[in-house]
Amino acid sequence: MKPKPSAEAPEFSEKQVCILEAAERLFSVRGFVGTTVREIAHEAGVNVAMIAYYFGSKEQLLLAVFTHRISAARIQMEYLLADKNLSPIEKMEALVESTVDRMLKHRDFHRVLLNAQLTSGNEELAGIIADTKVKNLEIVRKMIADGQRQKVFTRGIDATMLVLMITGTIYQVATGSAYLKAAYPHHDATDAAFEERIRKNLIVHLKRTLKAVLTYEA
Amino acid sequence: MKPKPSAEAPEFSEKQVCILEAAERLFSVRGFVGTTVREIAHEAGVNVAMIAYYFGSKEQLLLAVFTHRISAARIQMEYLLADKNLSPIEKMEALVESTVDRMLKHRDFHRVLLNAQLTSGNEELAGIIADTKVKNLEIVRKMIADGQRQKVFTRGIDATMLVLMITGTIYQVATGSAYLKAAYPHHDATDAAFEERIRKNLIVHLKRTLKAVLTYEA
DNA sequence: TTAGCATTTAAACGGTCGTTTAACTTCGCG
DNA sequence: CGCGAAGTTAAACGACCGTTTAAATGCTAA
Numbered sequence: 001m002k003p004k005p006s007a008e009a010p011e012f013s014e015k016q017v018c019i020l021e022a023a024e025r026l027f028s029v030r031g032f033v034g035t036t037v038r039e040i041a042h043e044a045g046v047n048v049a050m051i052a053y054y055f056g057s058k059e060q061l062l063l064a065v066f067t068h069r070i071s072a073a074r075i076q077m078e079y080l081l082a083d084k085n086l087s088p089i090e091k092m093e094a095l096v097e098s099t100v101d102r103m104l105k106h107r108d109f110h111r112v113l114l115n116a117q118l119t120s121g122n123e124e125l126a127g128i129i130a131d132t133k134v135k136n137l138e139i140v141r142k143m144i145a146d147g148q149r150q151k152v153f154t155r156g157i158d159a160t161m162l163v164l165m166i167t168g169t170i171y172q173v174a175t176g177s178a179y180l181k182a183a184y185p186h187h188d189a190t191d192a193a194f195e196e197r198i199r200k201n202l203i204v205h206l207k208r209t210l211k212a213v214l215t216y217e218a
Numbered sequence: 219m220k221p222k223p224s225a226e227a228p229e230f231s232e233k234q235v236c237i238l239e240a241a242e243r244l245f246s247v248r249g250f251v252g253t254t255v256r257e258i259a260h261e262a263g264v265n266v267a268m269i270a271y272y273f274g275s276k277e278q279l280l281l282a283v284f285t286h287r288i289s290a291a292r293i294q295m296e297y298l299l300a301d302k303n304l305s306p307i308e309k310m311e312a313l314v315e316s317t318v319d320r321m322l323k324h325r326d327f328h329r330v331l332l333n334a335q336l337t338s339g340n341e342e343l344a345g346i347i348a349d350t351k352v353k354n355l356e357i358v359r360k361m362i363a364d365g366q367r368q369k370v371f372t373r374g375i376d377a378t379m380l381v382l383m384i385t386g387t388i389y390q391v392a393t394g395s396a397y398l399k400a401a402y403p404h405h406d407a408t409d410a411a412f413e414e415r416i417r418k419n420l421i422v423h424l425k426r427t428l429k430a431v432l433t434y435e436a
Numbered sequence: 437t438t439a440g441c442a443t444t445t446a447a448a449c450g451g452t453c454g455t456t457t458a459a460c461t462t463c464g465c466g
Numbered sequence: 467c468g469c470g471a472a473g474t475t476a477a478a479c480g481a482c483c484g485t486t487t488a489a490a491t492g493c494t495a496a
Binding site: 029030031033034111114115117118119120121126129130133134137156158160161162164165167168169170171172173175176178179180182183184185201202204205206208209211212213216 | 355
């Protein structure tokens, strides 16, 4: 009898994680439909049948990639929200910084996420993504409302648009790296140095924009 | 003998345009690899073989979708740049407004574009996209430099990040419509009314953000 | 050792893919 | 009219897809 395809306990064995990360890498560059289970098996160094054996199907493997990554992000977000020693603007900046770090660290996964959001064949997956997004939006809405109550944020901010702007900007950076190297003025020796510069510039730009738009009096 | 697959003359017959637009619609929701040529043929109301007959292959059809849409955008952009009667901030706002309108009007195409950028299998296509993006970036860089020379824009703006932010924001709105309806507070009767509200709010938000970040003194 | 179960394998399965073929129709023009 | 090119069709092609199968292997406990 096969093991359960991870119903309520989203914990994966070493070999399962190996397959998950191989799938994540391939999905991120070829897309879900553009990746074959044979490629995934080869990348992970296992037999083709192991994927069906461990995950049931290619679609359920994609779902497992999501459950594998999403739990950590949720915890980090709630931890950040609980810190009461920060001013409203400091909270927003901390949010931006942690979000940028997380998205760039798991760049491959977020390419998969964007792809799934774009071609939403899977109904269950679309629901998970939408839920996560709406929940994150609520958090930021509360942060902004707090700042407005304390009279340090301008009134008339469109919180939804602000969230879309922040995540959209990070997505552009996280997914368009190939074109970035051509467009961005730099003199870095290594790719790693260039990526670190990008990361810092992105954070500086977002913080500056946030402070400006949140405190700007029309 | 087959007709040329549109080498130097990117003009398409009525039936070709019908196929192109059917392909664009399907690519935008299912992705390129997720769309079957048989689906495209059915959506366009033609026989499967006509696609190979007119465009050579599925990949060349995708390329034709791009050449079909890109020429118009280029012209509009250059027309905007030539208008000398606008102040720097007015130019930036006009740019935002026209970009939002164009991207939302051809929402399907821009979903295809984003998908192609994400899973860049096609080398030639990736080159076309990168070229267009770099060219647009140069235009905005010039606009910002103008504003700084006239002392109406703050120094220290990261023009690259600013462009990524604008396009990223619009992409988020243009591609995440399903989730938007759940997240955005509204009381609109029809979908069309809701989309119009979104469009207006997006423009207001981007203009406000632009003015704030471009004139904000740190 | 060996019975019993999880794991792993190579091969095969049915189905669908993009593309090609060859026969057929339509149409413009001498 | 008639003839050749352009357009259109249903059918077939080989390749590859995700998944299944059945046999082989590894491992643990009695």
